[in-house]
Amino acid sequence: MRLTVNGIERELSTRPLDTLLNALREELGITSPKAGCQQGGCGACTVLIDGEPRRSCLTPLVAVDGATVTTVEALGEPGNLSPVQAAFYEQYGLQCGFCTPGFVLATTAMLERNANPSREQILEELVGHVCRCTGYVKIVAAVEAAARGDVSEAALEAGATGPSRREPEVLVPGSPA
């Protein structure tokens, strides 16, 4: 199986009937797609396949031979987040973060189709994503902020380390930071 993952062409040896989720996590070490329910019900494993959000836990590898797969690793990186990632960070749209890659990818794809979704459209489009932590209010606020372009410079640079870092350094005694 050959596919392009986050811009790099890959030849995978994972078996064709195994899931794309498994190939990404176990063979490529890309761990942002989470293995949640593994039966299609939670959205934590969502990736973009040719730009469309799909459940990688339901996708046999054979179905993506020749396709382009995008995970959040390709959206941004610490210090240089994508606007949707930055909005989730700034609006407290995540707590444990398990559901976040799925929400961020589904939101990114939704805003590409429809730059100005209504609240109803947001709820309808993201209904397949379950979050056990936030209660959804702040997730929807984050999606709305991303759609409005209401994202600060500091948020876009969140997670940076070194001299460019704008956030105050918070050192917790004993933490690895």
Next chain:
Amino acid sequence: MTNLTNVLVPTSADDAAAAFGDGSGVTVVAGGTIVMPDIKLGRLCPERTLYLGRAGLDRIERSGGMCRIGAATPVSALVDGAPEPLATFAAHVGDREVRGQATIGGNLCAPATATFSRGDLQAPLLTLDARIRSAGSTGERTDSIEDFLAAGPDGRLVLEIEVDEPKRAASASVRRPHAHAYTILAVAAAETAAGIRVAIAGAGPRAVRATSVEQALADGASPEDAGQKALDDVDPQDDAIASGNYRRQVLPALVTRALGDLS
């Protein structure tokens, strides 16, 4: 056709039918939304697998009062591309991501489970008098949807589904937000050359035609009175998303609503 150690990837309908043969030992994977978890969890250990995604079975053609739908057409394509009430039912399947991946053939052939119903599209197909073209040991043949559902999909590879464009159509469903986007209960109604047909999804392991309701209508009953007859056609059961009692309370009202919208 590609053969990846027991995963066959046909690139045409003929190839698919040939690879399927009489179906023994073959597991069909279309969208995979039902079958992949079964494989992953080892509930299903396919000897040989037929992946349908590249067989060109994903086209919708509408002409001459008829609509032909390839078996591997994604549910999302039916939302704008299929006649009512199929389009509305398609829009209510799962969520956006599941609809993009799930196929109409997989919905038609969804294994009936005692725990919940997942072949929602069977109900609108029943009302549209669908014909199911399939391949298998006796070659190609076309069955009425009722015969197909009664016999079950074993040994058959569905190639195409043909429905009539209805004169009028309506549907009603419980649209209650739920953590899992499965349908609780839904009613389809349509008038085609075959007359008015009514079908119910969510009240049992697979969708059923509400013949008592249809008979009452033919005898001149009002939508309210015909709606009451629905409980002669199905015996709703408890499952993880709603109780049988709740469904019994709601079903006559849903049938009445669909019939009201039909006239």
